[in-house]
Amino acid sequence: MIFKKQADNIVAASYSVTMELLKYMLPSKPLVIKPNIVEPSPPPTTTDVRVVEGIIKALKESGIQEIIIAEGSGSGDTIENFDQLGYSKLNIKLIDLNREKTITLPVKNYKVWKEIIVPEIILDKFIISVPVLKEHSMCGVTISLKNMVGILPERYYSGYWIYKKSMIHKFNTDGCIVDIVNIIKPDMAIVDATIGMKGSHLSGSPIKPPINLVYGSANPLEADQYGCELLRRNWRDICYLQMIANDIERGK
Numbered sequence: 001m002i003f004k005k006q007a008d009n010i011v012a013a014s015y016s017v018t019m020e021l022l023k024y025m026l027p028s029k030p031l032v033i034k035p036n037i038v039e040p041s042p043p044p045t046t047t048d049v050r051v052v053e054g055i056i057k058a059l060k061e062s063g064i065q066e067i068i069i070a071e072g073s074g075s076g077d078t079i080e081n082f083d084q085l086g087y088s089k090l091n092i093k094l095i096d097l098n099r100e101k102t103i104t105l106p107v108k109n110y111k112v113w114k115e116i117i118v119p120e121i122i123l124d125k126f127i128i129s130v131p132v133l134k135e136h137s138m139c140g141v142t143i144s145l146k147n148m149v150g151i152l153p154e155r156y157y158s159g160y161w162i163y164k165k166s167m168i169h170k171f172n173t174d175g176c177i178v179d180i181v182n183i184i185k186p187d188m189a190i191v192d193a194t195i196g197m198k199g200s201h202l203s204g205s206p207i208k209p210p211i212n213l214v215y216g217s218a219n220p221l222e223a224d225q226y227g228c229e230l231l232r233r234n235w236r237d238i239c240y241l242q243m244i245a246n247d248i249e250r251g252k
Contacts, residue, residue: 001024001217001218001219001222002215002216002217002222002223002226003017003020003021003215003216003217004017004213004214004215004216005017005213005214005215006212006213007193007194007212007213007214008212010048010050010051010054010194010214011050011051011053011054011057012054013054013213013214014050014051014052014053014054014055014058014190014214015054015055015057015058016054016214017054017190017214017215017216018054018055018058018059018190018216019058019061019062020216021188021190021216021217021218022058022059022062024218025187025188025218026062027064027126027187028126029124029125029126030066030067030068030124030125030126031059031064031066031067031068031125031126031127031128032067032068032069032070032121032122032125032126032127032128033052033055033056033067033068033069033070033092033128033130034069034070034071034127034128034129034130034147034148034150034151034186035047035051035052035069035071035087035130035131036071036130036131036132036142036147036150036192037071037073037078037081037082037085037087037150038073038074038075038150038201038202039073039074039075039076039081039202040073040075040076040080040081040084040085041202042085043132043192043194043195044132044133044134044192044194044195044196044197044206044207045132045134045197045201045202046081046085046132047130047131047132047192048132048192048194049085049086049087049089049090051130051190051192051194051214052069052087052090052130053090054214055128055130055190056090056092067092067093068092068093068094068095068121069082069087069090069092069093069094069095070094070095070097070119070121070122070151071095071096071097071150072096072097072098072119072150072151072152072153072154072164072165073096073098073150073164074149074150074163074164074165075162075163075164077096078096078097078098078099079094079096082094095119095121097119097121097122097150097151097152097153098153098154098155098164099153100119100120100121100153101119101120101121102117102118102119102120102153102156103117103118103119103120103123104116104117105117105118105183107179107182107183108182108183109182109247110179110182111172111174111175111176111178111179111243112171112172112175112176112179113171113176113179116152116179116180116183117152117153117156117157118151118152118153118183118184119151119153122151122184126187126188127184127185127186127187127188128186128187128188128189128190129144129145129147129148129186129188129189129190129220130147130189130190130191130192131143131144131146131147131189131191131192132191132192132193132195132196132197133191133192133193133196133197133211133227133230133231134196134197134200134201134204135197135198135199135200135201135204135231135233136200136201137199137200137201137202137204138169138173139173139174139177139238139239139240140233140237140238140239141224141227141228141231141233141238141241142201143189143191143223143224143227143228144186144189144191144220144223144224144227145177145181145185145186145220145221145224145240145241145244146177146224146240147186148177148180148181148184148185148186149165149168149176149177149180150165151180151184152165152167152168152180173240174239174240174243175240175243177240178240178243178244178247181244182247185220186220187218187220188216188217188218188220189216189217189219189220189223189224190214190215190216191213191214191215191216191223191227192214193211193212193213193214193215193227193230194210194211194212194213194214195207195210195211196210196211196230196231198231211230213230221241221244221245221248224238224241225241228241
């Protein structure tokens with residue numbers, strides 16, 4: 001089920017969507033908010049801090065106090081990026097996933113990677129993926145599931161080119177995304193579609209007129225399928241989304 005709200009007031013829209021989702025699914029674990037802070041560029045390249053502000057307000061009013069915001073930027077220093085984009089003002093603990101203690105986990109029914117190294121801090125957590133709605137120059141779109149690439153620790157997944165998670169592009173990018181989601185799948189998606197971006201995830205063009213939505217789902221795949229519709233893309237043409245849908249259908 002998709003919950004959506006016009007984003008004339010971004011904080012209020014995000015708050016409203018989150019409250020609707022919390023009626024449907026109330027987290028019982030410590031909570032991680034995973035925005036898209038791939039680099040220090042402002043929205044719509046990165047998640048608008050006002051979307052996260054509304055989410056936090058709703059979570060706290062619902063009695064959820066154990067909250068962190070976690071990201072591992074692909075360019076620049078994550079904490080500096082948080083500071084530049086206004087996240088430090090939220091008074092929530094900010095975590096740089098590039099620097100955290102890690103654990104190696106096996107990937108069941110892997111497509112590319114038999115095992116993946118992830119930060120321990122995100123294990124046994126309720127994860128809300130809070131991406132920007134964007135097209136992606138390599139894999140079509142980047143929404144809530146592709147957003148999970150940011151959990152990969154820089155020291156293990158850089159080196160192919162300047163991007164700190166560049167090893168994902170050395171192999172089959174779509175397969176790598178599926179493998180990541182196989183072991184660390186977000187529990188909920190709340191999508192910053194206040195503007196949206198076409199053409200590329202970094203150097204694309206803001207959508208005109210802006211989409212002007214915040215929307216969410218307790219099913220991240222459903223959230224991404226709806227996002228494809230907003231971008232006027234067929235989600236079945238997005239290889240990693242089709243692969244994830246196939247795995248779910250087969251019960252993997």
